[in-house]
Amino acid sequence: MNYYDTLVLGGGISGLVTAYKLNRAGNNVLLVEKNLNCGGSIESFNVEGNIYEYGAHSIIHVSSAINSLIEELNIEDSVLIAGENSYKKFILKDNSLYYVFLHPDSILNSPIFSFKTKLKFFVEKFLPRSKDDYSITVESYIKKRLGNEFLRYFMEPAASEVYAGDVSRLSIKAAYPKIYALEKEYGSLVTGMKESLKKINSGELKPSGSGKLISFKDGMSFLTKTLVRKLDGKIQNLSEVIDISKTQNGYCVTVNNAGETKVFYAKSVISTIQAYKLAEVNSFLPAGLVKTLNGINYASIVAVNLSFKKNDVRRLLEGYGILTIAAEKKPFRTVIYSSELFPDKYNPGTTVFTIYSGGINNPEILELDEEEIFESFILELKNIMGIKGDPLFKGIRKMKRALPQYETGYGEMDKSIINFENLNPGFYIAGNFRGGISTGDSIKNATESAIKIDKYLKDLKFNESN
Ligand SMILES: Cc1cc2nc3c(=O)[nH]c(=O)nc-3n(C[C@H](O)[C@H](O)[C@H](O)COP(=O)(O)OP(=O)(O)OC[C@H]3O[C@@H](n4cnc5c(N)ncnc54)[C@H](O)[C@@H]3O)c2cc1C
Structure with missing residues (x-):
């Protein structure tokens, strides 16, 4: 039976949390994800006992929704909390590091x-x-x-x-x-x-989360994999949404499931796919909204993990890591001291750096070949950190159009989506281009979306039975 209470489009953290919460509330849910695996921008890899992150590195615990999710999933024992100094970020200027808070x-x-x-x-x-x-x-x-x-x-x-x-x-x-x-x-x-x-x-102002930086023993993907397990039988992978239309009782979503067309019906639909991906889908979205979604810029990113023997790194690593100044034209913009923040994710005696580059003003780096990128990053890192040996491991991911930009058109975009949602009850447009870009924001927003959709479905049921 291809009829559901809610169809969730996209299996990143936003889609997974929304589907999990709706399913937990007793709704009949199906999540469709284009890729073989869910997780979206969260991607951890275990290489010989070291856990490398290529997408989100950690979560800032800024919302009670994060705690609730961790408790519901019963994964408290897998949570890693970074030390007291993890909020310390250092600005690299003229080859010296300055702490600014x-x-x-x-x-x-x-x-x-x-x-x-x-x-x-x-x-x-x-x-x-x-x-x-x-x-x-x-x-x-x-x-x-x-x-x-x-x-x-x-x-x-x-x-x-x-x-x-x-x-x-x-x-x-x-x-x-x-x-x-x-x-x-x-x-x-x-x-x-x-x-x-x-x-x-x-104590007068109580932040809704601890403000601490967290990750998981098996990496950030542990969270998305746990959600996938909880949604067993309710996820269709390798299913790219290609068409969305309105029906008398809700919505119809067509997917390309590894070459085969499948059609699903639902009372409600929530899209959590990237704005430009939603704009690509043949749908009943008005041309103006499609144009607005297409107009949201996304930055392309290069993520690199480098590990060294701890004894080869002469600089004392303290805090979160380094941010570079644009005018100095360093090959990277952020270096995270991954093994200092979460030592339990790495073998003892290993120092791991997670490095991000690219961005809206430097997309050209994605065109360079991988060895060229490694070479420039390693040279610069050795210089800053006083590293004497060569890396034990080097890994790279190039991610095109990975991070949505909260630019000056945001207000208009948000207004158009709200108008559209009001005109099309039961259809929701979410994801990290609205209401906050971080993993923590995505969890909070997905939790709120699920509450909204659950209420919509309950109201619908009530109205049908009266
Ligand atoms: C390199 C990088 C580093 C980051 N670092 C951090 C960090 O350290 N801390 C932090 O808090 N946040 C970080 N973020 C941000 C955070 O990870 C993301 O904002 C969050 O994971 C987004 O989740 P999402 O589900 O909204 O979107 P996505 O993860 O983009 O998921 C969208 C999903 O939709 C699927 N999809 C697309 N088109 C279709 C289609 N037509 N049909 C079906 N499925 C489709 C995609 O395959 C994908 O799985 C980082 C992001 C990136 C890219």
């Missing part, structure tokens, strides 16, 4: 910033409030409030780490809603930073 005291004490920039932290509160608009870029917002140096030595590397994005295109309100909200709430960004930290320290 997004708090006025840390910035005022940092030798990376000039007196002029530090002065801006005192006068920012006298600036007029910014208008409430998605069209303000990270570049113009930060430059105006905290100056060019803060933009180039802090925000740009930070935006590069999370979005692999361009600060002149990212929207401050869409890409950094928490930073933006501080100014809205306190009238000043700097006052907001100080006050919110004071409230957290005094």
Whole structure:
């Protein structure tokens, strides 16, 4: 029987969590995924006892939804929590590393910033409030409030780490809603930073998660594989959605299942596939919305894992890792000290770095051949870290159009999707291009989507029986 309560399109973390939650609530669910395996941007590999990540490296525990999921799945024993220093990120400037934390005291004490920039932290509160608009870029917002140096030595590397994005295109309100909200709430960004930290320290403000960085003993894929196990019999892999239409009682989804066409019907559908992938599907989506989805930029990424003998690495590794400055044109933008953060994922005596490059301003790197990429990364890393030997292992993944960009058109995009969903009850468009790009955001948003869909299905049942 090809009739379901809900069809979930896409088997990344967003689709898996949505399907799992709906199934757990007693709904008849089917998830369709184009690839042989689920997981999407989460991909871990075990090579001789070391667990390498090529997609998401870890989860920041910022939402209670993460805890609930871990508890429901009964996988608490597999969770790894990074140490106290894991929030420390170092900016590489002129071949020296500087620790900068997004708090006025840390910035005022940092030798990376000039007196002029530090002065801006005192006068920012006298600036007029910014208008409430998605069209303000990270570049113009930060430059105006905290100056060019803060933009180039802090925000740009930070935006590069999370979005692999361009600060002149990212929207401050869409890409950094928490930073933006501080100014809205306190009238000043700097006052907001100080006050919110004071409230957290005094216990007055309770973050909904622990804020800690987590992973799993067998890597991030352990989470997606556990969800797949829980959804046994409710996933169709190798099934690419090619057509979506409306029916009298809901929706019809056609997939290409390894060359064979299959048709499924459902009362509700949630798409969690990439925006440009949804735009490719032949569907009843209006041309305007298809154009909007196609207009969402995605950054291409190169992810490299390198492991060395611990004794060959002379620099003391502390904290999360390194972020580079765009103007210095380093071959990579982020280096994560993977084996320092989660030593239980690696063999003793091994130091592992996970390195990301590419991004919206450097897609050309994907065209280089793998050996060329390894060579430039290893040379630079040896230089920064004082490494004397050659790598024990090197692995690489090139990911085209991997990370959605929260750019200035975000507000319009979100509005068009909401309008569409209102006109088409039971059809939902989700995924990491809406409401937060991180794995943690994806889990939180998928949990909320499942609650919304479950309510829709219950209301439908109630209305049918009355
Ligand atoms: C390199 C990289 C590093 C990252 N690092 C971190 C990190 O350290 N921490 C963090 O919190 N976040 C990180 N992220 C972000 C986070 O991993 C993603 O945002 C999140 O995993 C996205 O999940 P998703 O399910 O929304 O989308 P995706 O994972 O993109 O899943 C979409 C799924 O839809 C499937 N699909 C596409 N088209 C079709 C179709 N027509 N029919 C059926 N299926 C289809 C795809 O095959 C895929 O499985 C990283 C992302 C990348 C790419």
